[in-house]
Amino acid sequence: xxxxxxxxxxxxxxxxxxxxxxxxxxxxxxxxxxxxxxxxxxxxxxxxxxxxxxxxxxxxxxxxxxxxxxxxxxxxxxxxxxxxxxxxxxxxxxxxxxxxxxxxxxxxxxxxxxxxxxxxxxxxxxxxxxxxxxxxxxxxxxxxxxxxxxxxxxxxxxxxxxxxxxxxxxxxxxxxxxxxxxxxxxxxxxxxxxxxxxxxxxxxxxxxxxxxxxxxxxxxxxxxxxxxxxxxxxxxxxxxxxxxxxxxxxxxxxxxxxxxxxxxxxxxxxxxxxxxxxxxxxxxxxxxxxxxxxxxxxxxxxxxxxxxxxxxxxxxxxxxxxxxxxxxxxxxxxxxxxxxxxxxxxxxxxxxxxxxxxxxxxxxxxxxxxxxxxxxxxxxxxxxxx
DNA sequence: TAGAATT
Numbered sequence: 324x325x326x327x328x329x330x331x332x333x334x335x336x337x338x339x340x341x342x343x344x345x346x347x348x349x350x351x352x353x354x355x356x357x358x359x360x361x362x363x364x365x366x367x368x369x370x371x372x373x374x375x376x377x378x379x380x381x382x383x384x385x386x387x388x389x390x391x392x393x394x395x396x397x398x399x400x401x402x403x404x405x406x407x408x409x410x411x412x413x414x415x416x417x418x419x420x421x422x423x424x425x426x427x428x429x430x431x432x433x434x435x436x437x438x439x440x441x442x443x444x445x446x447x448x449x450x451x452x453x454x455x456x457x458x459x460x461x462x463x464x465x466x467x468x469x470x471x472x473x474x475x476x477x478x479x480x481x482x483x484x485x486x487x488x489x490x491x492x493x494x495x496x497x498x499x500x501x502x503x504x505x506x507x508x509x510x511x512x513x514x515x516x517x518x519x520x521x522x523x524x525x526x527x528x529x530x531x532x533x534x535x536x537x538x539x540x541x542x543x544x545x546x547x548x549x550x551x552x553x554x555x556x557x558x559x560x561x562x563x564x565x566x567x568x569x570x571x572x573x574x575x576x577x578x579x580x581x582x583x584x585x586x587x588x589x590x591x592x593x594x595x596x597x598x599x600x601x602x603x604x605x606x607x608x609x610x611x612x613x614x615x616x617x618x619x620x621x622x623x624x625x626x627x628x629x630x631x632x633x634x635x636x637x638x639x640x641x642x643x644x645x646x647x648x649x650x651x652x653x654x655x656x657x658x659x660x661x662x663x664x665x666x667x668x669x670x671x672x673x674x675x676x677x678x679x680x681x682x683x684x685x686x687x688x689x690x691x692x693x694x695x696x697x698x699x700x701x702x703x704x705x706x707x708x709x
Numbered sequence: 710t711a712g713a714a715t716t
């Protein structure tokens with residue numbers, strides 16, 4: 324774990340000397356890292372709360388001074404590392420690394436709610452601008468959650484290459500409060516790629532900006548710009564989800580795709596569930612170790628698949644979305660505790676066709692769903708040790 | 710013509 328934390332914390336002084344971050348000394352960083360490693364090796368800190376949550380006069384919890392949103396987190400940062408980093412500042416009331424509901428992958432942001440507003444302020448001053456691997460994290464107060472601030476992100480294309488981020492903000496600021504803006508640049512030359520993002524505070528502000536600016540030429544520009552709502556990266560299409568699952572599966576089974584034989588195996592993975600039958604029994608057998616296993620299927624309904632290590636929050640929709648892309652699914656079931664109604668950690672999926680079921684198993688067995696590794700196999704006639 | 714910003 325220490326190695327993990329060290330790996331994440333390739334701490335560098337932010338390049339931007341205007342950042343408040345620049346005032347923090349190396350001694351402070353080393354203290355933070357030291358604290359983190361102590362906490363990690365000691366496990367989670369205590370849960371006693373000397374101060375209760377701040378309660379406003381109308382009875383609602385007011386966390387506007389304690390609750391932070393953290394953006395631009397490294398993709399591979401875990402909840403544990405996230406908590407360690409922010410726990411090094413002060414006592415945390417709650418924190419959450421936000422993950423994709425289906426794939427379990429980090430969405431690159433999270434929330435930290437401190438017990439003490441002073442610690443929230445300290446976290447902003449200390450950790451905003453911290454470089455973790457290739458990312459520079461942003462730490463700021465979370466706005467109160469509401470529907471009006473969702474889906475307020477715009478994708479802008481056709482921008483003049485000479486237009487700066489500041490220019491773009493100036494153009495859009497007439498429609499509302501801008502939360503973030505970004506112009507994408509060529510990684511080698513650093514020249515604008517003519518596309519960017521603008522996130523407004525409110526969705527209706529974003530709508531007005533589309534009405535006012537889509538198809539318009541900025542002052543002095545030769546071409547009109549396109550302004551539309553950005554795709555939501557957490558709402559992946561079935562195809563994108565599949566690609567991600569296959570990439571994970573292919574990496575597990577073949578490692579980096581350097582060899583022709585491995586490329587061929589990936590082709591098999593990709594083609595099979597789109598109905599292009601270039602099915603290789605050897606590939607499947609090597610991945611699922613079916614030899615000698617006593618299967619229950621096919622029953623009248625199809626092939627029954629056992630899925631183990633689901634989270635207590637798992638529901639049927641997760642199973643549909645995990646297995647659906649591989650072919651015909653006729654039934655899914657999450658096994659729940661009778662009293663709590665939480666998932667007991669496993670479920671079943673029935674698929675009509677053997678090859679599609681085998682492909683789903685080959686791809687999803689060992690698949691990491693959040694911080695859990697799924698075990699997926701054909702259901703056997705023997706009672707599973709669970 | 711594509712970022713991981715509302716639990």
